[in-house]
Amino acid sequence: MPELPEVEVVRRGLERWVAHRTVAEAEVLHPRAVRRHVAGGEDFGQRLKGHRVGVPSRRGKYLWLPLEDTGQSVLAHLGMSGQLLVQPHSAPDEKHLRVRVRFTDALDTELRFVDQRTFGGLSLHDNTPDGLPDVIAHIARDPLDPLFDDDAFHHALRRKRTTIKRALLDQSLISGVGNIYADEALWRARVHYDRPTGGFTRPRTQLLLGHVRDVMNAALSQGGTSFDSLYVNVNGESGYFDRSLDAYGREGLPCRRCGTPMRRRAWMNRSSYHCPRCQRAPRVSS
DNA sequence: AGATCGCCCTGCTTGC
DNA sequence: TGCAAGCAGGGCGATC
Numbered sequence: 001m002p003e004l005p006e007v008e009v010v011r012r013g014l015e016r017w018v019a020h021r022t023v024a025e026a027e028v029l030h031p032r033a034v035r036r037h038v039a040g041g042e043d044f045g046q047r048l049k050g051h052r053v054g055v056p057s058r059r060g061k062y063l064w065l066p067l068e069d070t071g072q073s074v075l076a077h078l079g080m081s082g083q084l085l086v087q088p089h090s091a092p093d094e095k096h097l098r099v100r101v102r103f104t105d106a107l108d109t110e111l112r113f114v115d116q117r118t119f120g121g122l123s124l125h126d127n128t129p130d131g132l133p134d135v136i137a138h139i140a141r142d143p144l145d146p147l148f149d150d151d152a153f154h155h156a157l158r159r160k161r162t163t164i165k166r167a168l169l170d171q172s173l174i175s176g177v178g179n180i181y182a183d184e185a186l187w188r189a190r191v192h193y194d195r196p197t198g199g200f201t202r203p204r205t206q207l208l209l210g211h212v213r214d215v216m217n218a219a220l221s222q223g224g225t226s227f228d229s230l231y232v233n234v235n236g237e238s239g240y241f242d243r244s245l246d247a248y249g250r251e252g253l254p255c256r257r258c259g260t261p262m263r264r265r266a267w268m269n270r271s272s273y274h275c276p277r278c279q280r281a282p283r284v285s286s
Numbered sequence: 287a288g289a290t291c292g293c294c295c296t297g298c299t300t301g302c
Numbered sequence: 303t304g305c306a307a308g309c310a311g312g313g314c315g316a317t318c
Contacts, residue, residue: 001311032295061312080311081296096296117295119312162289171313179311269291270311 002078004060004142004176005219010084011063014056017086018065018111021103022052033098033113036075036123036135047124048074048101057131060142060175064133072126075133079119085112142176143212144220154205157197164200165193165272168212177212180248181219183273185212187247192279193265193272247273 002010026048028034028041037044054066057073064073076084085094086109089102099113099122113122125133141148156173157164167173168182177185186193188211191204200208246256251264255275265272 077312079295079313115295116297117310119295160288166289169312268311271309 001080001178001180002061002082003178003181003216003219004144005181005216007058007061007063007078007176008144008220010078011056011058013086014063014065014084014111017109019053019055021105021107023048023050023067023101024104025049025102027100027102028098029100030098030118032118033115033121034123036121044122044124047072059132059136059145060139060171061178062133062136062139062175066127066131067124072124073131073133075123075125075136076113077120079115079117079121081117082113082115082120085114086110087112139171140173140175143174143209144176144216148174150206150209153209154200154202157200157205160197162197163193164191164195164197164208165267167197174212176216179270179272180245181212181215183247184215184245186279187273187275188215190278192281193267193274195282247275249273 026045028044031041034041034044048067051067051070054068056063056065058064062075062077064075066073076082078084081096088108089110090108094112094114096114096116097112098115098118101111103110113120115121123135125135128134128137153174157167160167160170160173162170165182165186168177168185169179183193185208189204189208191208247262250262250273252261254260255262255278258275258277260275260277262273263276265274
């Protein structure tokens with residue numbers, strides 16, 4: 001499940017292996033992969049053809065490839081199971097290959113979007129004056145963005161009548177945090193997922209943000225070293241995703257701080273993992 | 287209008 | 303053994 005660090009690893013791979021190449025042909029093999037492109041797969045391919053790719057950018061879990069001199073970008077979201085792979089032409093098609101992009105140069109590689117569960121996809125959008133695809137203008141900056149405003153985040157938290165894990169997953173408040181890193185950061189900060197945000201003090205917000213950044217940077221430093229030249233996103237198969245987790249997936253296992261068995265709770269159609277001792281539930285649970 | 291919920295999708299795991 | 307249900311879950315649109 002790619003979250004910010006995994007997507008950033010992909011972005012770096014694309015910057016190295018795809019930037020500044022000109023599209024010869026884009027082939028859509030599954031319509032759902034480009035469902036956000038209303039005009040359809042054929043049109044999507046035609047519009048990429050002949051354009052040069054600029055430097056890939058990222059905000060939260062979204063990444064995009066600017067198409068130079070068009071004012072547009074190819075936006076990508078990996079969803080649950082998406083991968084962007086740079087493969088030799090001769091590599092056999094992956095079972096869940098959805099989109100293939102070939103380039104005009106003589107390098108023997110092509111870009112492939114592979115996605116088993118098809119929650120992810122590619123689409124083409126106009127850029128805002130900031131160079132951001134217009135459809136993600138509502139996505140907040142992510143906590144590794146130098147322009148992320150800690151103080152504004154704190155005030156937004158206090159304004160919202162919600163609980164802390166919901167807030168961490170709200171991409172309009174802070175982007176790039178998914179279920180896994182939310183649980184990890186909350187465990188590190190010793191905060192229960194159902195704690196109301198209205199009562200957060202400035203130091204408590206700062207502490208939590210620090211842990212969010214720590215856990216993401218740790219994952220990033222692992223991921224940054226484990227992909228090779230032709231495999232941009234390994235998505236769980238070869239190393240960077242098996243980083244040590246302290247909370248997520250550890251139901252029944254001893255808390256690494258206090259030894260108390262970790263708990264899993266059904267939460268918003270998914271799971272929340274926490275230590276019942278280190279992360280005390282609020283008195284009035286919603 | 288802000289908060290909440292259901293749905294999209296496929297493969298692996300679990301249980302009867 | 304075989305099938306069905308459960309589970310993984312980000313984001314968007316509908317609904318309250």
